[in-house]
Amino acid sequence: PKVFIASGNRGKITELRRLLPGVEVVGTHDVPEWTAPPETADTFEGNALIKARAGCRASGLPTVADDSGLSVDVLNGMPGVRSARWAGSDATDRSNLELLLHQLFDVGVDRRGAHFACVVAAVFPDGTEIVRSGTMPGHLAFEPEGDHGFGYDPIFVPQGERRTSAQMSPEEKDAISHRGQALRAIIPELLEKLER
């Protein structure tokens, strides 16, 4: 089975490939018709569907898209769907997490709660749409630690952990992550439909 992954985020793609063993993944470089659509929805689900529908249209293939982000309690859930460009249109993973740490500099350890959320959408050429989600609760560290993962991983400590998700092995992160949960939830139906 073959799926197009409609994402330009390398960290995400690495994890999605790992979580889809046995599936042949087609990337954006193989689909010249692909251009990233504006993510105009204000929910993860809305944006995941925008990307998966556009990907399916461009590639003609079953398409998986992921919309995800980090929601911080004291920021009323921000950055949320704005996580990728929190520090502006030319933001990097580093500038995003530095801005977030700065915004929380006077927030104590007991008020640093946050969670990652991920929605994966699969859209098929026949119009079928499947959507699944996952979350990973935890809190924000005071300084970046670890160099695995991507994005905000160096400043996020999953519940029950002392390490950041960037200090965990890929397998450890997958076992508890928002993306791991969403993928494990979508796989049975996705494979069933791909193999039909």
Ligand code: ITT
């Ligand atoms: P695509 O839309 O092309 O897939 P994107 O990076 O723009 O890539 P999103 O709009 O879904 O994707 O933004 C997700 C951001 O949330 C991502 O850039 C990270 O900063 C953050 N994020 C999501 N999952 C994460 C994870 O597992 N670890 C660390 N940061 C994560």
